[in-house]
Amino acid sequence: MTKYSLIYCTGLSVLLASCNSTSSKKIETTEIVTDTVAYSYLSIDRSIGFDQDTTKINIRYPSLSEVPLKDSVQKAILDGIIGSDSISKTLEDYANSFIADYASFYKEEFSNHFPWEMNIDVAVATNTENYFCIVANEYEYMGGAHPNGYVIYSNFDRATGSLVGLGSIFENGTKEKLTSIAEKLFRTQQNIDDSTTLADAGYFTLVEEGEEGKFFLNQNFLIEKNGIRFYYNKYEMAPYAAGPSEVFIPWQDIMHLVKKNFKL
Numbered sequence: 001m002t003k004y005s006l007i008y009c010t011g012l013s014v015l016l017a018s019c020n021s022t023s024s025k026k027i028e029t030t031e032i033v034t035d036t037v038a039y040s041y042l043s044i045d046r047s048i049g050f051d052q053d054t055t056k057i058n059i060r061y062p063s064l065s066e067v068p069l070k071d072s073v074q075k076a077i078l079d080g081i082i083g084s085d086s087i088s089k090t091l092e093d094y095a096n097s098f099i100a101d102y103a104s105f106y107k108e109e110f111s112n113h114f115p116w117e118m119n120i121d122v123a124v125a126t127n128t129e130n131y132f133c134i135v136a137n138e139y140e141y142m143g144g145a146h147p148n149g150y151v152i153y154s155n156f157d158r159a160t161g162s163l164v165g166l167g168s169i170f171e172n173g174t175k176e177k178l179t180s181i182a183e184k185l186f187r188t189q190q191n192i193d194d195s196t197t198l199a200d201a202g203y204f205t206l207v208e209e210g211e212e213g214k215f216f217l218n219q220n221f222l223i224e225k226n227g228i229r230f231y232y233n234k235y236e237m238a239p240y241a242a243g244p245s246e247v248f249i250p251w252q253d254i255m256h257l258v259k260k261n262f263k264l
Contacts, residue, residue, distance in 0.1 A: 004240050005067065012216075014244060021229050022045070022048075023045065023047075035160065037064055037127055037132050038065065042061060043060045043090060044058070044059040045058050046058075047097065048102060048103065050106055053113065053114065055102045055115045055116045056118075057116075057117075057118040057121070059092065059094070059122075060120070061073075061120070061122040062123070062144065068133055068161030072156055073165070074090075074091070077091065077122055080089075081187075082120075083129075083139045095103055098116070102120040107148070114143060116140075117139070117141045118142075119137075119138070120137070121136070123135050123136075125153075125224070128263075129158070130159070131157065131158060132159055133156065135222065136151065138150045138151075138152070146240070148233075151231050153221055153229075153231060155218045155223045165219070166178075166219070166221065169261075169262055170257050171257060172261065177211055177257060179215065179216065180228065181249065181254060182217055185247055185249055186215060190245070198215060204238065218221070224248075226250060227252075228248075228249050228254075229242065229246060229252075230248075232245040232246065
């Protein structure tokens with residue numbers, strides 16, 4: 001076993017005598033074009049096996065040297081995807097903790113255990129002179145009726161490294177107009193006619209009491225070359241069985257709402 005494995009098996013030597021633990025870290029190079037951020041993909045793999053079960057975690061993410069983007073991207077992954085309440089300071093810490101937690105779970109639930117699986121894939125979606133945007137796909141199964149999956153977008157100002165909010169893109173007082181345009185496109189893209197309420201179409205929205213059934217724009221958006229995309233994870237706008245929802249708004253439909261200094 002590796003040193004990493006021995007740490008997690010301390011105190012469980014009899015129970016874990018048959019466990020097999022592996023860890024690895026891979027680097028993938030990525031071609032870059034002028035005026036964009038240079039980066040490569042890193043992959044963290046951890047696994048531990050008991051009898052016929054193998055619990056595993058894989059994290060793939062872009063690593064970059066440009067400051068201050070480097071720290072901002074890492075923090076966004078930790079806070080936005082793993083959770084700001086996590087005690088892990090790095091992605092490696094989180095992967096190690098995941099395996100350690102399963103080892104404890106196996107000990108406690110020896111007669112009723114099942115393998116866990118976690119896969120986090122963070123990809124670069126938009127890489128321009130002014131913006132660096134990533135898409136994180138997370139899949140997890142740690143018991144329950146079904147696995148869970150999430151998609152989280154993060155957009156960064158390349159100059160400052162800060163996360164970009166809608167207020168940095170659109171003029172003040174345009175939220176209502178933007179939401180109206182987005183709802184019309186959403187209905188078209190989802191084949192919902194104007195006479196049908198979203199509630200009747202099977203959608204619900206997580207808004208204040210009395211506002212149920214009204215379309216809303218969340219903060220999970222992605223800046224793209226041809227427009228802006230909003231993504232609603234399962235349970236956010238519709239039941240699990242309905243899956244996620246999204247709406248894409250072309251820039252040409254909303255340029256009159258965009259700030260004059262906004263430039264991709």
